[in-house]
Each structure stands twice: as structure tokens, then as C-alpha cells.
Amino acid sequence: MTVESTASVDPHILCVDLVRIFSTRGVEVQALQGLNLRVEPGEIVAVIGASGSGKSTLLSILSGLDTPTAGSASVAGHDLLSMGGRERVQFQRGSVGFVWQQTSKNLLPYLTAAENIEAVTAIARSGAARDRRRRTDELVELLELGDIRNRRPDQLSGGQQQRVAIAVAIANEPRVLLADEPTGELDEASSVDVLDALRSVNESRGVTTLIVTHDPSVSSHVRRTVQIRDGRTSTEVLRSTRIADDGSEHAVAEEFAVLDRVGRLQLPENFTTELGLRDRVRLALESDHVGVYSGDSAAPPRALNRTTRPRSTVETVPTPAPAVEASASPGYPTEPASVPRRRARHAGPLEQPATPQEETP
Numbered sequence: 001m002t003v004e005s006t007a008s009v010d011p012h013i014l015c016v017d018l019v020r021i022f023s024t025r026g027v028e029v030q031a032l033q034g035l036n037l038r039v040e041p042g043e044i045v046a047v048i049g050a051s052g053s054g055k056s057t058l059l060s061i062l063s064g065l066d067t068p069t070a071g072s073a074s075v076a077g078h079d080l081l082s083m084g085g086r087e088r089v090q091f092q093r094g095s096v097g098f099v100w101q102q103t104s105k106n107l108l109p110y111l112t113a114a115e116n117i118e119a120v121t122a123i124a125r126s127g128a129a130r131d132r133r134r135r136t137d138e139l140v141e142l143l144e145l146g147d148i149r150n151r152r153p154d155q156l157s158g159g160q161q162q163r164v165a166i167a168v169a170i171a172n173e174p175r176v177l178l179a180d181e182p183t184g185e186l187d188e189a190s191s192v193d194v195l196d197a198l199r200s201v202n203e204s205r206g207v208t209t210l211i212v213t214h215d216p217s218v219s220s221h222v223r224r225t226v227q228i229r230d231g232r233t234s235t236e237v238l239r240s241t242r243i244a245d246d247g248s249e250h251a252v253a254e255e256f257a258v259l260d261r262v263g264r265l266q267l268p269e270n271f272t273t274e275l276g277l278r279d280r281v282r283l284a285l286e287s288d289h290v291g292v293y294s295g296d297s298a299a300p301p302r303a304l305n306r307t308t309r310p311r312s313t314v315e316t317v318p319t320p321a322p323a324v325e326a327s328a329s330p331g332y333p334t335e336p337a338s339v340p341r342r343r344a345r346h347a348g349p350l351e352q353p354a355t356p357q358e359e360t361p
């Protein structure tokens with residue numbers, strides 16, 4: 001496997017070893033189990049996970065509604081653990097915008113679309129009335145709300161309501177936009193409209209956008225998707241466009257396992273199953289990759305004959321994670337993203353370079 005470094009400075013969202021434990025009647029539930037996430041200014045990222053994986057818990061913390069049990073989290077330069085009451089109000093009013101799944105949380109039912117947008121800037125007393133009206137008009141144009149600006153939420157379709165909600169969320173020009181299942185109650189066509197709107201706001205305003213969802217199809221609308229499983233970040237998919245020799249453009253998606261700060265990595269289940277890796281594995285540092293071999297093999301792995309480099313044997317335990325894991329948990333690997341982040345590609349069998357997978361256009 002090859003490893004590349006993508007460290008950078010001043011992220012807009014940074015979670016380090018985030019833990020959230022809920023205790024109900026003596027029973028503890030670990031909703032977040034050392035989650036790491038770094039989102040750079042101007043990025044648009046989808047966080048995808050199944051029900052119970054910890055998405056809502058993560059979003060509650062990032063939006064300042066809940067505090068973690070351990071670890072650290074900052075959004076738009078605010079330390080979410082040390083933030084006092086006054087800073088929290090400023091943070092929620094000016095630094096972050098929210099789009100929730102339910103319209104009732106996004107819009108006031110007795111105001112029209114345009115009035116909902118303007119109410120946000122009026123409450124924040126941002127600028128003179130004329131400037132606030134001009135800003136509303138700009139947002140109406142950006143979100144293509146011209147035809148519906150004078151309608152109340154109950155006169156709008158689900159997709160239209162969400163587009164108004166996006167305008168409301170960015171009315172105070174936040175640095176970060178958090179969207180919780182923004183397409184959760186929409187049909188496919190409306191979902192595409194709303195995701196296009198989020199992308200267009202991200203591109204035109206540069207607002208850092210995090211979309212939390214259980215819907216895997218959201219992935220195809222953003223460049224970077226982070227998968228969370230069991231309260232931790234597991235894999236990442238990066239999408240890009242490549243130009244072929246004949247000049248044609250191809251969308252390419254590459255999936256990465258995530259290596260954390262202390263070098264932990266979880267191998268994909270299909271790798272461990274195919275090679276019968278379990279309990280203990282042998283590692284070998286080669287000139288351009290790390291080899292992982294079954295600990296059961298009597299003979300030394302072939303690759304070890306080619307090198308005098310260090311090797312080690314690692315025993316796997318279910319939890320907490322050892323220095324290197326090769327556990328066979330169901331589904332894809334579950335490991336925290338590194339901070340700074342490093343990604344280990346695993347698109348092909350071990351020791352083979354990753355092959356980018358082409359998507360159907």
C-alpha cells in the first residue's frame with residue numbers, strides 16, 4: 001500500500017479523537033468512538049453512515065447543541081468545548097448555517113420565502129434595511145427562488161422548501177454550512193435539485209459545506225465522501241475528472257482507507273477474508289509499500305526474502321484498537337481519519353497499485 005500526506009493548516013472543521021458516551025439508566029452507549037475529521041476551507045464533504053453510526057451525534061456537536069465526552073472539536077475557528085454562552089449564540093447566528101431535514105426547523109410557517117430569508121439578517125441586525133433587502137434579492141436569484149419568493153412554506157414543494165432553507169442558512173454569510181439529511185424527505189429529482197443548489201452555493205460563495213446523510217447517492221454530488229461506521233471515520237472516496245488520451249473527460253472515484261495519527265488502519269473485510277488474515281499478521285516494510293502477511297504461514301513471506309528491512313508481527317484484538325488492526329468486522333474498514341490526514345489507497349489487492357475506478361457518466 002502507498003501512503004501520501006495531505007496535511008494543511010487552519011481547517012474549518014476539525015474533530016480529534018471525538019468521543020460521545022450517552023448514559024441511560026446505567027447503560028452506556030458510545031455514539032462516537034474516537035472520530036477524527038478534518039475539512040478544509042471551501043470544501044464540500046458528505047459524511048455518510050448507516051442508522052446508528054453516529055451522524056446525528058456528530059452534527060449535534062458540530063452545531064454547538066451538544067458537547068463531546070472527550071476529544072476536541074472546532075468549527076470556523078470556535079473551540080466547541082470551551083465556548084461560553086455568548087460565543088455560542090454568536091457562533092450559531094453568524095459562523096455556521098444549518099439546513100435540517102424537517103422544514104419546521106428551517107422556516108417560519110407564517111412568513112413567505114423572501115421574508116424568511118430577510119428575517120435572519122434582521123434578527124442579526126446585519127446592515128441597513130436596504131442592504132438586507134438587496135442581500136435577500138441576491139439569494140433569491142442564487143437559489144432560483146424568483147417564482148416562489150412570495151409563497152409560504154406550506155405552498156412549496158419539499159425541494160423548494162429546502163432551497164429556501166439553504167438561502168436562509170447562508171443569509172448571514174457563515175463560513176460553514178451544516179446540512180443534516182437535506183434530501184431525506186425528497187424524491188430523486190428534488191434531491192438532485194437540492195444537492196445541485198448546495199454545490200452551487202459552495203462554489204459561488206466558498207462556504208465550507210458538510211452534508212450528513214445515510215443516502216449513498218449523495219456521494220456522487222461531492223468531491224469527497226467520508227464514511228462513518230460505529231462512531232468512527234472509516235473510508236474516504238475522492239472524485240475527480242480525468243482527461244483521457246483522446247481528450248474525453250472521465251469521472252473517476254478512488255476509495256481510500258484512512259490512516260490515523262498513530263498509524264492505525266483497518267483492512268477491508270474482503271482483503272482479510274480472501275487472504276485468510278486473522279488474529280496475527282506479519283508486516284514488512286518494503287521500499288515503496290508495507291506488506292501484510294498471514295501470521296499462520298510457516299514459510300517466510302516471499303516479499304521478506306527480498307528485503308532486509310524491519311518486519312514485525314502484530315496480534316489483533318477487537319477493541320481498543322492495537323497499533324495496527326487487521327480485524328474482520330462486517331463491511332468496510334472502520335478507522336479514524338488522520339489529523340493530519342493520510343490516505344492509504346486500497347482499490348486493488350494487497351501489493352498492487354490502486355486502480356482508479358471509472359464511474360458511469
Ligand SMILES: Nc1ncnc2c1ncn2[C@@H]1O[C@H](COP(=O)(O)OP(=O)(O)OP(=O)(O)O)[C@@H](O)[C@H]1O
Pocket residue numbers: 022023024029030031049050051052053054055056057058214
Ligand atoms: N440521547 C441519547 N441517549 C442514549 N443513546 C443515544 C442518544 N443519542 C444517540 N444515542 C445512541 O448513539 C448511537 C448513535 O446515534 P446517532 O443518532 O448519532 O446515529 P445516526 O447515525 O444519526 O442514526 P440515524 O440515521 O438513525 O439518525 C445509537 O446507538 C443511538 O442509539
